[in-house]
Amino acid sequence: MEPLFPQGQNEDFPRPPEVNMLNLDNLTAEELVKLAEENYETMNYDKCHILYEEAIRKEPENDKVLTSYGFFLSNIKEVDKAKDLLSRAIYANPNSHPKKYLYIAQLYEGNDSATFYMKAIEVLTSQGEILTQIGQDQYVENGEEYDINDIKKDMSQAYTALGELYMTDLALTEDAINICRNYLHKAVEINQTNIDAFYQLMNYYLEVDDPETAAKSAVSLMEVYKQAKESNNDDFFDEYPEETYLGSAKVLIELQKFSDALVILEDLFEDNSLNMEVLYLMTYCNFMLKNYLSCKELLEDFNQKQEQHCRDKEILAAKEELEESLKTKNVEEGNDWEDVSEEHMSNSEDMEVE
Secondary structure (H helix, E strand, O other): OOOOOOOOOOOOOOOOOHHHOOOOOOOHHHHHHHHHHHHHOOOOOHHHHHHHHHHHHHHHOHHHHHHHHHHHHHHHHHHHEEEEEEEEHHHHHHOOOHHHHHHHHHOOOOHHHHHHHHHHHHHHHHHHHHHHHHHOEEEEEEEEEEHHHHHHHHHHHHHHHHHOOOEEEEEOOOOOHHHHHHHHHHHHHHHHHHHHHHHHHHHHHHHHHOEEEEEEEHHHHHHHHHHHOOOOOOOHHHHHOOHHHHHHHHHHHHHHOOHHHHHHHHHHHHHOOOOOOHHHHHHHHHOOOOHHHHHHHHHHHHHHHHHHOOOOOOHHHHHHHHHHHHHHHOHOOOOOOOHHHHHHHHHHHHHHHO
């Protein structure tokens, strides 16, 4: 296969004149990738393109460079280019760096996606066997790092994704129900802190009309979530997209676990107070918990923001229905009114002491 940019140029991202001002010539491909990843964290995407292009010009067949660039492109929704780069990474080095299989699998559907996940599991299993043979949890060979914890996390996530595929794209496959269940339980067996696996297990057991077992998965999910929250494990929360947490909250609501759902929703709202779906769901959970004062305050917040930030007709209709329901309730009879009363009394006592 020819190098990605045989002439040292990329038609889509030609080398801008300002590149020379960045003094990139003395940086290695690895250093350029590290800089690109740092700029991705600060959403400096134009500079990311420049840095990745320079890295590829230096080492056009380096699968680490191709994989990192492909992952970046997939995250900014340049799917076709991401597929091309990740495919070239696979061609360059098919039996190492399993991340490229995990990334490219997300860009395909059905059997194609499943094939990439299975290949990721194959490579990860091989890496795990190497660590077992040498009796270590970490090892570096030919520039490739092996870490047993990372291997377990990635393998668990691959099994989770396979389980989800057999609930969706591959649901008509023979024995899909059992295949799905086995993959999801395998995911949890490998990594018992995999939030996504417990989320998919809740979905699975609701799908097969077993809410009791779904509820058990919900308990496990919340145990993991709260433990990570108490330990301020930011890395843990960065492992999963917002959709995983929001989806988990929705399933918890379906299971009528409103307090648990509210824990997750409040964290999502703290991260993005303009997510109107999260704001509505928080309002709904508070209503179901008979926290009528909190519900009223959240509805006021929603109404202030909706003109600029909410165009979803279903959410708006649900919000209006909730408003009508709240009108039939006495706020002072809500479970959270007592908290307000106690706080008021406490403030009054403080004033008297002064």
